[in-house]
Amino acid sequence: MSPLHWNVDPELLHIGGFALRWYGLLFAAAFLVGYEIMRRVFRAEGKPEADLDALLLYMMLGTVIGARLGHTLIYAPDYYLAHPWKILAVWEGGLASHGGAVGIFIALWWYARKRPDQPWLWLLDxxxxxxxxxGAFIRLGNLFNSEILGHPASVPWAVVFERVDSLPRHPVMVYEALAYLAIFILLRVLYRRRLAATxxxxxxxxxxxxxxxxRFVLEFFKEEQADWVAGSxxxxxxxxxxxxxxxxxxxLRARRHA
Known part of the structure; x- marks a missing residue:
């Protein structure tokens, strides 16, 4: 069976000097869908929906700043410390989920300080x-960018990313997107069982x-992204x-509380 060939243009629309990329569209969609999900949570638990705009802003800043700093200072420190102005070039790509998680933690702590009805852990939950x-949306964006590639593979579902090379590879960004979608469904079910009593x-x-x-398991199928190695x-x-x-x-803490 011949591998699937992927050669989709990462730009959905290009007018003059403006380019709308699939990645940017999916990134924005992630926040818009997330806003709607949180609106339903706030409504179900009697929280002020007027706070959602501020919450969205904190989430966006925490995600983008944390993910960008995580990528530049963890995965390619030599390059970005030699070219510090490039750290701001978010449009060139490069966001790390680990840095994004830390950025969200910090941003939500800042947001929750003046909102005692929305504790930090309540928000994070x-x-x-x-x-x-x-996360699933963003990994689909990586697919359109032909980035975060898997190792060469001979599996029937291997994909040739023609914008990179001619090797059939694990479509690891699709693996991650499916994993995150399944986790979303699991979390949604767990929350709906107890709502405010979670x-x-x-x-x-x-x-x-x-x-x-x-992420730990799927890294075994993924090309190393960092400029440096860390053992096995x-x-x-x-x-x-x-x-x-x-x-x-x-x-374990939640189980004791329950």
Missing amino acids: RLSIPTALG PPGMLLGTFLLTVFGA LTVGQWLSVPMVMAGLILL
Whole structure:
């Protein structure tokens, strides 16, 4: 069976000096769908919907700044420390999920300081649901960009990314997108069972354990993204380990609370 060939233009629309890329469209869609999910959460639990605009802004800033700094300072520090102005060039690509997670944690802590009715862990729990779905959207954006490639493979579903080379490869970004979609469904089901009575930390713990557990496993099929090596594991795997451990701790804590 011949492999599937992928050669889709990453630009959906180009007018003059303006280019609308699939990645940007999917990135924006992740926030818009997430906004709607959180609007339903706020309505179900009696929280002020007027706070959603501020919450969206904090989430966007935390995600973009954290993910960009994570990519530039963890995956390619030599290049970006030699060209620091390139750190701001988000449009050139390069966002790291681990940095994005840390950025979200910090941004939501800042947001929750003046909102005692929306504690930090309460927010992180519920935002885990749209964040998992957003991860699926972003990985589809990586597919359109022909980036985050898998190792060469001979499996029947291998894909040749013609914009990169002629080798059949694992479509690892599709693997991740499907994993994150399944995690989104799981979190949604867990939340709807108890709504406001959901034990604190249960959703966030499940998110960290499953998302970064999947990331750890899928790194074995993925080309190394970092400019440096970290022993027998990839940089992404080393960064996933503390996230998985934090998820386990939160789940044990939530179980005791329940």
